[in-house]
Amino acid sequence: MNGHGHGHRSTTAAPVVVIGAGLAAVQLADSLREAGYDGPVTLIGEMPGLPGQRPPLSKEFLTGDLSRQGVTLRAEGFYADRDIRLPAGHRAVRIDRARRTVALQDGSTVGYGHLVLATGTRPRPLPLPGADLDGVLPLRTVEDAERLRTRLRAARDVVIVGAGFIGLEVAAACRALGRRAVVFDIAGQAMGRAVSTPTRTSSPSGTARGALPWSWAAASPRSSAATAG
Ligand SMILES: Cc1cc2nc3c(=O)[nH]c(=O)nc-3n(C[C@H](O)[C@H](O)[C@H](O)COP(=O)(O)OP(=O)(O)OC[C@H]3O[C@@H](n4cnc5c(N)ncnc54)[C@H](O)[C@@H]3O)c2cc1C
Numbered sequence: 001m002n003g004h005g006h007g008h009r010s011t012t013a014a015p016v017v018v019i020g021a022g023l024a025a026v027q028l029a030d031s032l033r034e035a036g037y038d039g040p041v042t043l044i045g046e047m048p049g050l051p052g053q054r055p056p057l058s059k060e061f062l063t064g065d066l067s068r069q070g071v072t073l074r075a076e077g078f079y080a081d082r083d084i085r086l087p088a089g090h091r092a093v094r095i096d097r098a099r100r101t102v103a104l105q106d107g108s109t110v111g112y113g114h115l116v117l118a119t120g121t122r123p124r125p126l127p128l129p130g131a132d133l134d135g136v137l138p139l140r141t142v143e144d145a146e147r148l149r150t151r152l153r154a155a156r157d158v159v160i161v162g163a164g165f166i167g168l169e170v171a172a173a174c175r176a177l178g179r180r181a182v183v184f185d186i187a188g189q190a191m192g193r194a195v196s197t198p199t200r201t202s203s204p205s206g207t208a209r210g211a212l213p214w215s216w217a218a219a220s221p222r223s224s225a226a227t228a229g
Pocket of ligand 1: 019021054120
């Protein structure tokens with residue numbers, strides 16, 4: 001690797017390079033050390049700073065109970081103690097499997113023995129007219145959450161598309177902030193893909209709106225109307 005990282009424990013073990021420095025990458029690096037692997041481990045993350053975690057972004061971070069620093073996954077010492085290299089702020093742009101190198105956006109390259117792709121996912125864009133309007137926001141990154149948090153300060157009614165864990169957590173955060181929240185989902189019930197039928201059927205489905213922290217509306221392709229609770 002050119003210009004990143006510091007000394008490692010073994011000069012013979014094949015270097016492990018991970019593209020992505022999220023939860024999966026950090027856990028993999030930790031597990032490798034736990035299992036006794038003593039070669040170089042490098043996590044290439046495109047985001048600057050220490051790797052963050054996403055779970056608080058739809059909860060405490062959104063309600064303002066957690067700062068940006070609070071969403072850090074592990075403290076700096078965690079990586080230093082385990083000799084995990086963390087050249088943050090570097091986007092991997094090319095893999096050369098013949099040479100076993102990864103090219104970074106700044107023009108440098110990183111050689112690998114084993115290459116792991118842990119690049120996560122991205123929100124599925126909603127293919128609807130108006131999905132790009134001002135005030136329609138995705139939630140995935142800490143920057144997304146910051147934008148949403150700022151908009152929530154001035155919002156009164158919030159419409160959430162997607163009644164999975166994240167959508168419902170955002171609805172709960174909105175209610176904690178005193179905003180009205182309506183959740184839409186194409187399925188007939190909340191948490192359709194996330195939990196088993198018995199759990200799902202005991203979840204709210206529009207019958208007890210007054211008692212719920214948020215209201216719920218199933219949005220099927222044939223029925224597009226829904227009202228706020
Ligand atoms: C708002 C929200 C709340 C959530 N709450 C929970 C929860 O309560 N409980 C739970 O279990 N799960 C929760 N999740 C899901 C959980 O965060 C994910 O399952 C987890 O982040 C997946 O980890 P990952 O390492 O696979 O991907 P990610 O965390 O997405 O990490 C991948 C990293 O790779 C980087 N990357 C991508 N391409 C490149 C490249 N070319 N070069 C360099 N870096 C690159 C990305 O920038 C990213 O930082 C939540 C997710 C969100 C969005």
